[in-house]
Amino acid sequence: MSEPQRQPPPSFLSVLTSAAAALFGVQSSKNHDRDFTRGKPIHYIIVGLIVTVVFILSVWGLVKFVLSKAGV
Numbered sequence: 001m002s003e004p005q006r007q008p009p010p011s012f013l014s015v016l017t018s019a020a021a022a023l024f025g026v027q028s029s030k031n032h033d034r035d036f037t038r039g040k041p042i043h044y045i046i047v048g049l050i051v052t053v054v055f056i057l058s059v060w061g062l063v064k065f066v067l068s069k070a071g072v
Contacts, residue, residue, distance in 0.1 A: 010039050012047075019047045023055060 010018070018035050021027040035044065 007038050009043075010034065015039065015043050015047050016051070019044060019051045022048070023051055 014034075018027060018031055018039075021031065
């Protein structure tokens, strides 16, 4: 019996794309299955936290910018 072929882990860009898609709730089932079969949870946790912080800071910065332009 031959040993099953190991698939390489997802690339950083793949993990980043998956985290961003999951943040907005548009993750495809194909990518979801790939993430859970080939990916390491710690990679997704770290990238997910970074993406979340960047998103929050972007929204905060946008609100500050709009309020400053509105004269508030």
